[in-house]
Amino acid sequence: MNARIRQSVAVLALALLTTVSGLAQGGNGKYAEVNGLKMYYEVHGSGRPLVILHGAFGTVEGWAPLMPALGKGRQLIIVELQAHGRTADRGKNFTWEQLADDVAALAKHLKLDKVDLFGYSMGGGVALGVAIRHPDLVSRLAILGASTGSLKDTYDAATFKQFSSITPDNFNFPQVKDPYDKVAPNPGNWKNLVLKVVDFGMKFPGFSDSQLKGIKAETLIIMGDRDVVTPEHAVKMMRQIPGSRLSILPGCDHFVPFMGPERLLEPLIPFLDGKHYVPMQIGG
DSSP states (O other): OOHHHHHHHHHHHHHHHHHOOSTTTSSOEEEEEETTEEEEEEEESOSEEEEEEOOTTOOGGGGGGGHHHHTTTEEEEEEEOTTSTTSOOOSSOOOHHHHHHHHHHHHHHTTOSOEEEEEETHHHHHHHHHHHHOTTTEEEEEEESOOSBOHHHHBOHHHHHHHHTOOTTTSOOHHHHHHHHHHOSOGGGHHHHHHHHHHHHHHOOBOOHHHHHTOOSEEEEEEEEESSBOHHHHHHHHHHSTTOEEEEEEEEETTHHHHOHHHHHHHHHHHHTTOOOOOOOOOO
């Protein structure tokens, strides 16, 4: 793995470590038995429910920079997906169908008929899967740095090469691995987590046009103009998902939730609040 991605991962990890607030420390953590998985989640605040899905290797602590703004008038449900953080592995490789069904099962466990979803990176793909497989569950869908196609077709070439080169031996930085070790039920499972994340990314076939056109939720696609997913694919996503909106953040990369959260919140909060700009209709 080259020096650029090592530096980026180190910066991201340090950002996570230095911005942790009261998450996972206030007694809010619970487990739900969903689809044979003991899934960890936290509930914060009250109001309209917003389910938040982390990216690869993420934990609830990573959301600390966004919590104050996202928590205003909303009930935040922060999930740790299969094999991530405090949620144990189930001994099977990740599939978008299974991960999506796990989230839907958690919503059912919490007796939630409708939720908003915000997913980052891998979590954005899972959020799309929930909207596809459980269309009546999702009211508003916001995704950041996520792709609807295969990584080879939607990532920029350098990033795809870097991702495909990840192994447990070269992706074991203390800044990333140590937070996992502190909360995982089986810290020795790190190697399997790395292998499963890479396997999931490399084998993900992408969603079909018909699946994307079937999404009922109001959808906001957010992407940095230097994100891992190309801007060209972001535009394609907007055209595939009916009525969706696209916000491209200038001068931002894949780590904007941690390095520049205020940039992300600028389009995200109005969308979640239902404050939409209505384009002027020209002609008849």
